[in-house]
Amino acid sequence: MSTPDFPTDEIVRTIPNPSFLSTATSLLPALQTWxxxxxxxxxxxxxxxxxxxxxxxxxxxxxxxxxxxxxxxxxxxxxxxxxxxxxxxxxxxxxxxxxxxxxxxxxxxxxxxxxxxxxxxxxxxxxxxxxxxxxxxxxxxxxxxxxxxxxxxxxxxxxxxxxxxxxxxxxxxxxxxxxxxxxxxxxxxxxxSAIAPETKVGDPAFGEGERGKLLRRIDHVCVSTLRDCMQTVFEDGPRRDRRLWLGDLRLQALANYCTLKDYNLVKRCLYLFAAFPRNDGSIPACVFEMRGGQRVVESTDYIVDYDALFVATLCDYVEASGDRDAGRELWKTAEGGLGRALAHVDETVDMVNEENGKGWKFLDWEQGLEHSAGLHGVLVYCLKKARKLAGMLGLEGEGVTRDYEQEIERLSKGAKRFLSGSEEREDLVFISGPKKQISYASASWLVLADIFPEKTSRKVLRNTLKDGNAVRPLTPYLWHHVCEALASVGMTEESLEIIERYWGGMVKAGADTFWECFDEADAMRSPYGDVRINSFCHAWSCTPTYLLRGVLKGKVGGSDEGNEGDIAMGELDERWVKESLERIGKQ
Amino acid sequence: MSTPDFPTDEIVRTIPNPSFLSTATSLLPALQTWxxxxxxxxxxxxxxxxxxxxxxxxxxxxxxxxxxxxxxxxxxxxxxxxxxxxxxxxxxxxxxxxxxxxxxxxxxxxxxxxxxxxxxxxxxxxxxxxxxxxxxxxxxxxxxxxxxxxxxxxxxxxxxxxxxxxxxxxxxxxxxxxxxxxxxxxxxxxxxSAIAPETKVGDPAFGEGERGKLLRRIDHVCVSTLRDCMQTVFEDGPRRDRRLWLGDLRLQALANYCTLKDYNLVKRCLYLFAAFPRNDGSIPACVFEMRGGQRVVESTDYIVDYDALFVATLCDYVEASGDRDAGRELWKTAEGGLGRALAHVDETVDMVNEENGKGWKFLDWEQGLEHSAGLHGVLVYCLKKARKLAGMLGLEGEGVTRDYEQEIERLSKGAKRFLSGSEEREDLVFISGPKKQISYASASWLVLADIFPEKTSRKVLRNTLKDGNAVRPLTPYLWHHVCEALASVGMTEESLEIIERYWGGMVKAGADTFWECFDEADAMRSPYGDVRINSFCHAWSCTPTYLLRGVLKGKVGGSDEGNEGDIAMGELDERWVKESLERIGKQ
Incomplete structure (x- = not known):
């Protein structure tokens, strides 16, 4: 397998912010051991x-x-x-x-x-x-x-x-x-782990029957995955790559807010990124920690969509924690992160064209994915998060360098050009790039950007899902955005079906924690050429708990759905060990 | 390669001697590091x-x-x-x-x-x-x-x-x-090493010319080999097996007496063996040390000829060090060691028959070697050492359980039955076993036992050396005994020729230390099936220094042969490094 052709980043220079690094260091968690x-x-x-x-x-x-x-x-x-x-x-x-x-x-x-x-x-x-x-x-x-x-x-x-x-x-x-x-x-x-076995977590049931049992196990595996990734930072995977990635952080933080609720660890990670801004306002895609967090080095890796999503991550954090001071302190960093993504907009049509700007566009590991429509969705999504954050922080006017209303309006108009087909007929989809690619990435991010009427979004999602030629996700990272997009427009059942099929598929395959990569049809699939080098506890796959405890809450069905109270993480582990032994069977 | 068929030892029981172990422990050297x-x-x-x-x-x-x-x-x-x-x-x-x-x-x-x-x-x-x-x-x-x-x-x-x-x-x-x-x-x-770089060692020259230079390098490599094997015990090889073998100890001690002169380390090793006598008076062939000498375990390995040679090793030690107290304390152990070898004597003909008693007979690693004549030589050699030691210790009568004179006389007579051929003709050799095997092992040990007139010994040695069918040595251990036997009957030139060819061959092949095994014709030769598992610093090959500085002293030739004074081991090392670099040549 040849090395993927990563777009090389333009020359940037880091201008470290020692004050932010100091804040991050002060939040270094005392790791728990047992x-x-x-x-x-x-x-x-x-x-x-x-x-x-x-x-x-x-x-x-x-x-x-x-x-x-x-x-x-x-x-x-x-x-x-x-x-x-x-x-x-x-x-x-x-x-x-x-x-x-x-x-x-x-x-x-x-x-x-x-x-x-x-x-x-x-x-x-x-x-x-x-x-x-x-x-x-x-x-x-x-x-x-x-x-x-x-x-x-x-x-x-x-x-x-x-x-x-x-x-x-x-x-x-x-x-x-x-x-x-x-x-x-x-x-x-x-x-x-940063999370002790004594830490309590909500233990909801999700209805009786096989679906309820499966969803409860999925939820449990999400929480275990999250806990195992929570070390001195939110690691992407504790086996590999063992580092803080911006895109993974956003999803981990969302799962964390409804489960383990470690706000300080999120704050620490936000400050770690903010400690390494570059001369163009961008921030690195990941940060390395060494010596148990005593030394931090920024990566030369850069990802356009991750950079833009910093503002969303910060907005979510302020909303969940109420920590407006951090929001204000990091506002400039967050605004900076939008710059490189905005540079991809073709001003003549107000559409993102992935060829317009430099930097690695990710969205998913699937090779051949065209990123324009998806990145457009990410951008509008992030502009709306910025508008919301500025509102929460009472920053209107003061320190805000962009007219978010105007940008959102302009790009929402441009987004319509990604639509292809007829509202009435069954061919309504988003298309991306010169080859008019149809993909789950485009559909989910343009829906998450909340630009179109729900009816349109639902139609596009439904058509994409049933299009056998649409480029499907390879990673749980993109499957999450598909599920969240479906749930956001009321397609609860479709969202649950993916969770049951995809994450449930991993559980049925014996997963204790969710994987970096899962292809139901090919156990040997790997983005790296060999399955043995995959990570099987990977943060970006821990989000069903966020959906099940959040947007899907109360919609799973079953009369007895409800919160069963809190349980200690250690007890959850023991429950899992017991079930594991039962699955092996008798000696 | 299949595992060699080691004769299994009969059931023996160790009766530890804590007092001897305590003496050994008190002599644990402070290891030197640099x-x-x-x-x-x-x-x-x-x-x-x-x-x-x-x-x-x-x-x-x-x-x-x-x-x-x-x-x-x-x-x-x-x-x-x-x-x-x-x-x-x-x-x-x-x-x-x-x-x-x-x-x-x-x-x-x-x-x-x-x-x-x-x-x-x-x-x-x-x-x-x-x-x-x-x-x-x-x-x-x-x-x-x-x-x-x-x-x-x-x-x-x-x-x-x-x-x-x-x-x-x-x-x-x-x-x-x-x-x-x-x-x-x-x-x-x-x-x-137990030996510091500051330790002085005599630095004799061996005449001018190529021979002199080569012998001096051989002597140097011997001393380096010995030094590298000198740790908390005399190890057989510091890479492999890293343990104290009785047979190796004897040769190391002999080389040590004329070079590094660490009498305490020999004494320590003698007491380590004596600490693990068995119920039949025998002693193990090797002893394991652990935790830097803090823990000692006897091996279940047993070798008949090694056991017998304990008395020779003790005799040499007392002679070299003058430590009669240790001699007296270990006399009983030494006498015990002769028992198993004596049990191999066929009383009807007063000849050793290797089939007569149990236990692994070694002499050399060469497969197919018949041990009867060689072991007979070892036995007479050891009986004479016992007689000499008893004399040095003034033990005559007191505490001596065998009539050594009588045993020596009996077995010297028996030894003659190993002779085959005519004194006059060129077919005089020693033969061993039912297949009348002619071997270097039989010849050298029966000569070292000093039973026959020098003329007979010389003739046998000469005939064996020129017999293409004689079983040759595989190890330096046996080559040493061949050289020593030759030198002991005045065949100085033949002894030197082997030293130059065999040990000189290793030096020419680039040896810094002498090897466990050397086959001039086959670099890949190994007693273990693969050359990579051989040991290339092996104690039993360090004896030319003992011969050159001892029995061959003054016989090498060259008018300027003599002692060049003392040199520190560290200086010897530096001389060697310099020569090594010269051999690699220019950058």
């Missing part, structure tokens, strides 16, 4: 009826682990029953005559069954254009036993060993010797 | 004229290392210029836009060029019956830079990282990312 231990020793057996083509079965009782010894080429998989983020350690002991040679182990930290079923040897992994260093394989060599093994003992950057995100731990013995085998015992993970 | 840095960045290019088929050339000036950056699949080799034992660390930094993915490196610690030219991937290494954990390959994954990387960061058993024995350090970058490369700088090895 210990989790494996609940089963399993192996995966073929089962073609399942998404991954394999099914977990017990291979030994978990209580027998300290009594089992492993020799050359032996291997086993430990199931922790739930996805977690943390540092793994265990005691390695020897059994037999004596340890007369070093023991070498290969330890794989698996989020998905494929991670521990396929080989993680870098040589076996197909061509991928992102770093193979992400492959969660650690080679451990031990000279003397008993030894406390910290998996990934150096390289974690903080002297504590490398952090991993996983549920399954595969241990393969490369070799011991003729004289001894090894015992792997006291396996534990020091789990880490 | 820092050594690479002197060249090299690559190996094909050169069929050389033993290994490759020749080192500079690839970059060593001073440029901090300025070089390495990306996916890049690799380089650092040459430290001399073999050493220690812990390697370096600073890993990133260069480029930013480090947006972990960096994974494969670090190979090479003693021989093949170690860093061939792949050390366990999957590539041919079938070997000893643990692949010995392969000196470390996989390092680093999340954040700059990072201080300790190669083999966990697993060393003492919290300080794994100890390696090497001269060459190969670094291969598995991957970085599209955004950055890595810089490897401040590479250093904390070298460790």
């Amino acid at each position: 210990v989790r231990r494996p609940v089963a020793i399993i192996k995966f057996v073929p089962d073609k009826t399942l998404f991954w083509g394999v099914r977990p079965v017990h291979s030994y009782p978990i209580t027998s682990l300290p009594d089992l010894s492993w020799g050359k080429e032996d291997e086993f998989i430990l199931d922790f029953g739930v996805h977690m983020v943390g540092r793994v350690s265990f005691t390695l002991d020897s059994a037999g005559e004596h340890m007369d040679a070093p023991c070498r182990l290969k330890v794989t930290l698996g989020e998905s069954p494929m991670d521990v079923v396929m080989s993680m040897e870098d040589a076996d992994v197909e061509s991928t254009w992102i770093g193979k260093g992400w492959l969660p394989l650690e080679v451990v060599t031990v000279d003397e036993c008993p030894e406390e093994v910290v998996v990934g003992g150096t390289g974690g950057g903080d002297g504590k060993g490398r952090r991993h995100a996983f549920r399954f731990l595969r241990v393969k013995v490369v070799d011991t010797s003729l004289k001894y085998k090894v015992v792997v015992k006291d396996v534990r993970c020091e789990v880490v | 820092v050594r840095r690479p002197v060249a960045i090299i690559k190996f290019v094909p050169d069929k004229t050389l033993f290994w088929g490759v020749r080192p050339v500079h690839s970059y000036p060593i001073t440029s290392l901090p300025d070089l950056s390495w990306g996916k699949e890049d690799e380089f080799i650092l040459d430290f210029g001399v073999h050493m034992v220690g812990r390697v660390s370096f600073t890993l930094d990133s260069a480029g836009e930013h480090m947006d993915a972990p960096c994974r490196l494969k670090v190979t610690l090479g003693e021989s060029p093949m170690d860093v030219v061939m792949s050390m991937e366990d999957a590539d290494v041919e079938s070997t019956w000893i643990g692949k954990g010995w392969l000196p390959l470390e996989v390092v994954t680093v999340d954040e830079c700059p990072e201080e990387v300790v190669v083999g960061g966990t697993g060393g058993g003492d919290g300080k990282g794994r100890r390696h024995a090497f001269r060459f350090l190969r670094v291969k970058v598995v991957d970085t990312s599209l955004k950055y490369k890595v810089v490897v700088k401040d590479v250093r090895c904390e070298v460790v």
Whole structure:
């Protein structure tokens, strides 16, 4: 697989804002840690009826682990029953005559069954254009036993060993010797998150029956995904890329406001972006943290739509938290973020043309997506958020550099040119670019921009959904916007159906946390050339909880739909572990 | 390659001697450490004229290392210029836009060029019956830079990282990312040995001319080999097996007495063996140390000839050190060690028959070697050492359980039955076993036992050496005994020729330290199935210094042969590094 052709960004210069960085640093959360231990020793057996083509079965009782010894080429998989983020350690002991040679182990930290079923040897992994260093394989060599093994003992950057995100731990013995085998015992993970197990979260039911059960599990997986991504920043994925992306942040923040309600972590992230404005007013698409948040470096990555969405993220934050001071302090940053997107507008027709300006337009990972109509929708959506934020902050006139009313009106008019077909007939759709591409991205963002009458929006959405040639989403990021667009125009059932099919599909495939990428028809699909390098706990897929607890609230159906009170995150985890074990079945 | 069929030992029970262990522990040396840095960045290019088929050339000036950056699949080799034992660390930094993915490196610690030219991937290494954990390959994954990387960061058993024995350090970058490369700088090895660089050693010349130069280099390599094996015990090989073997100890001690003169380390090792006598009076063939000597475990390995040789080792120690107290304390242990060997004597003919008793008979790694005659020689040799030791300790009668005179006389008579052929003709040899095997092992040990007139011994040795069907040695351990036997009967030139050809061959092949195994005709030869698992600094090959400074002293020829005074080990190392660089040639 060749490297995608990312548009190169024009030369920009960062003008750091130490004051904002200082505010961000003051909000560095005290990370919570707790210990989790494996609940089963399993192996995966073929089962073609399942998404991954394999099914977990017990291979030994978990209580027998300290009594089992492993020799050359032996291997086993430990199931922790739930996805977690943390540092793994265990005691390695020897059994037999004596340890007369070093023991070498290969330890794989698996989020998905494929991670521990396929080989993680870098040589076996197909061509991928992102770093193979992400492959969660650690080679451990031990000279003397008993030894406390910290998996990934150096390289974690903080002297504590490398952090991993996983549920399954595969241990393969490369070799011991003729004289001894090894015992792997006291396996534990020091789990880490900004959110403690004691943190309470609302625990709504979503009606009885299969749909209700499934939606409740989807909601739960969303919250777990969000929690595992909440570290010293909102990470995109705790396994990969482990960094703060602006687009992901916006969705995480929305899910957070209706669940874990950590306003400070959102604030911290907003200030981190605002600490690295560039000379053209734009802000980077992501920010790197190092040394547990003690050092921050801005990325050279830049994404036009993410940049524009900063104002939406800030508006949502002020609305949710009531923190107008932060809103006012970051207003200028937010306005700046709109600049590069606005530069894409073709003034002759008041339409965004993605060729008009520089910078990577994202919307979704699907290759070949035309971004003009979608970016136009993003832009109008963001201009309206800016207008709303200025209103909330009482900024009218003062410090506001654009006439948002006028811009919104102009671009709303321009948006109509993306419409193709007839209101009356069944061919009404949005088209984008010279090839008149029809896509879910265009439809959902132009609907979310709330430009057209609901009837038009509904028609366009319905026509797009049933158009087999429309460019579909690859990522949950865009599926979210499809679902939100549907829900925003009252297409509740269509929205729920996608949630059930798409996110429910991941749950049925065994997801503890939602994935970066899910193709119902192809378990091996990856934006990076190899499924083993995908992230299976990825922030931008945690939004159904936001929709179910927000715009879809009360519309799921079922008479007993309601809030079941609060539950501690730790209890939710235990519920999940219990269900995981039930799914594996009897020993 | 299948596992050799080691004779299984009969059930024995260790009856530990805590007092002897306590003495051994009180003699634990304070290990010396110093820092050594690479002197060249090299690559190996094909050169069929050389033993290994490759020749080192500079690839970059060593001073440029901090300025070089390495990306996916890049690799380089650092040459430290001399073999050493220690812990390697370096600073890993990133260069480029930013480090947006972990960096994974494969670090190979090479003693021989093949170690860093061939792949050390366990999957590539041919079938070997000893643990692949010995392969000196470390996989390092680093999340954040700059990072201080300790190669083999966990697993060393003492919290300080794994100890390696090497001269060459190969670094291969598995991957970085599209955004950055890595810089490897401040590479250093904390070298460790019981012997400090300040320790003085005699620096004899061995005459002028090519022979003199070669012998001086052989002598130097012997001393380096010995020093690198001297840790908390006399290790057999600091890379592999890293433990105290009785047979190796004897030779190391002999080399040590005429060079580094660390009597306490020999004493410590003798007491370590004596701490683990077994119910039949035998002692284990090796002892394991853990936690830097804080914990000692006896091996279940047992070797009949090693057991017998304990008395010789003790006798040599008392003679060299004058420490009669230790001699008296360990006398009983020494006498016990002879028991299992004596049990192999067929009383009807007073000849050892290797089938008569249990236990692994070693003498050499060569498969198919018949041990009866050789073990007979070892036994008489040891009985004479016992007689001598008893004499030195003034033990006659008191505490002596065997009539050594009588045993020696009996077995000397029996030994004659191994003779075949006529004193007059050119067919006089020793034969061993039912197939009448002629071997270097039989010849050298029966000569070293000093049973026959010198004339007979010389004739047998000469006939064996020129017999193309005689079983030749595979290891330096047996080559030593051949050389010593030759020298002991005045065959100085033949002894020197072997030293020049065999040890000189290793020197010419580029050895900084002498190897466990050397086959002039086959660089890939290994007793274990794969040359990459051989040890290239192996104690039992360090004995030419003992012969050259001892029995061969003054017989090398050349009028200017003599002692050039003392030199510090550190100066010897620097001389070697300088010569190594000269051999690589100009940048």
